[in-house]
Amino acid sequence: MAGFTRGFTGGARRGADQRLPPGQYDTGSGWPVLSAELTPQVDLDAWTMSIDGLVEKPTTWDWPGIHTLPGSSYFGDIHCVTTWTKFDTTFSGISVDSLLQVARPTPEATHVMATSTTGYTTNLPIEDITGGKAWIVWEFDGKPLTAEHGGPVRMLVPHLYFWKSAKWITRITLMDHDEQGFWERNGYHDRGDPWLEQRYQGDA
Amino acid sequence: MSEVEAVASSWTTGTVREIERFGDSYVKLRLEVANRHDHVPGQHYVVRLRAPDGYTAQRSYSVASDPADPLIELMVECLPRGEVSSFLHEVAEVGDELEVRGPIGRWFVWGGTVPSICVAGGSGVVPFVSMMRYARRMGTESALTVVASAQTRVRLPYVEDLEEFGALIALTRENHVDGTGAERVAAHIYPDELAGLSNGVERAYVCGSAGFVSFVGRSLGEAGVRSDVVRVEQFGPTG
Numbered sequence: 001m002a003g004f005t006r007g008f009t010g011g012a013r014r015g016a017d018q019r020l021p022p023g024q025y026d027t028g029s030g031w032p033v034l035s036a037e038l039t040p041q042v043d044l045d046a047w048t049m050s051i052d053g054l055v056e057k058p059t060t061w062d063w064p065g066i067h068t069l070p071g072s073s074y075f076g077d078i079h080c081v082t083t084w085t086k087f088d089t090t091f092s093g094i095s096v097d098s099l100l101q102v103a104r105p106t107p108e109a110t111h112v113m114a115t116s117t118t119g120y121t122t123n124l125p126i127e128d129i130t131g132g133k134a135w136i137v138w139e140f141d142g143k144p145l146t147a148e149h150g151g152p153v154r155m156l157v158p159h160l161y162f163w164k165s166a167k168w169i170t171r172i173t174l175m176d177h178d179e180q181g182f183w184e185r186n187g188y189h190d191r192g193d194p195w196l197e198q199r200y201q202g203d204a
Numbered sequence: 205m206s207e208v209e210a211v212a213s214s215w216t217t218g219t220v221r222e223i224e225r226f227g228d229s230y231v232k233l234r235l236e237v238a239n240r241h242d243h244v245p246g247q248h249y250v251v252r253l254r255a256p257d258g259y260t261a262q263r264s265y266s267v268a269s270d271p272a273d274p275l276i277e278l279m280v281e282c283l284p285r286g287e288v289s290s291f292l293h294e295v296a297e298v299g300d301e302l303e304v305r306g307p308i309g310r311w312f313v314w315g316g317t318v319p320s321i322c323v324a325g326g327s328g329v330v331p332f333v334s335m336m337r338y339a340r341r342m343g344t345e346s347a348l349t350v351v352a353s354a355q356t357r358v359r360l361p362y363v364e365d366l367e368e369f370g371a372l373i374a375l376t377r378e379n380h381v382d383g384t385g386a387e388r389v390a391a392h393i394y395p396d397e398l399a400g401l402s403n404g405v406e407r408a409y410v411c412g413s414a415g416f417v418s419f420v421g422r423s424l425g426e427a428g429v430r431s432d433v434v435r436v437e438q439f440g441p442t443g
Binding site: 005007022 | 213214252253254255256258259260261262263264287291295296300301302303305308309310311312410414417418421431432434435436437438439
């Protein structure tokens, strides 16, 4: 393996913010759009959010129904595996904890699969979506979340790489085992912690 | 669902064997990769630069070469203030060693047989060049239809390869004369063009900026291509 790269000082990015995980750069005011599929048009009148699988009370909320739960916001940074980080974002919606308080996971539940209206999936350990670490959001910076960024409703798990924050979320399924989702089957890491640089299968 | 075997890639050395610069827009790198695993057309590599104090910057680039090529070919668009692309464009020389990792991605890949239409905007042609070269070698060109769009001919990387393959070149700011002498008037890709070309395809690949992908997605829909057979790769910032 090569040592350092001849002629590369990284001078342009020197003094990088301590909030940047390794290998990430500050995308500034931009917000790149990345997805594997075409952007669907989701009609809020027909939209539902379900919690199912290993729960005592499988539950489905519609758009007015989910607004009866207490609101919750995230203020902080998001990190994409393609190496951009966006600082100081504000997302609003509800905490995933609020949904799970209603549906009540059974003791066997250890992992979840998040599913989008497009069929996109991503897997997460239950600890990564409980305890105030994950949201279902429909506003970004106080405005409705646009379709290209996962609107009208997406998941938000900001302490993991952003492919875990499933766009166009419609369902979270509790499971007693781990199972790979879309990008995880296609070469990306099962957990995706940006501070550990868990980008691809094979990373520690 | 994947046509590609899972390979857990790790960082290795890519030695620059050939380098060619195209104005201020593109730089073509041909790398000899140590402990290389063959890629499948459509996959990408990550290039990582390392400063003497350990600071690193990395970006992903689609592979343009055929899997049988002894070297890995990357065509890198030089972005304004692009930390990695500007280094590759301005500093990199033959003989330099870069940290590379790949091949990566098992979704935006073509295994060589599924009848497909590929639609590219600008540097989005790169993964399709690998597919075209592979199809040429395997004799499966008839399974691959390529459409490439750019503002002008000189701004389209691999334009000669695309023309030779019989790709539809859709230029938006100047007319284009194809190999048969027919002239296409400057315009964005329109649904009628796609409808004719997407007859019988089982899959569509779209690669380009977010705006381009969104535009082509709508046009493919109007041309009768189902959204669930469309695979997308996007790049670039949005406003």
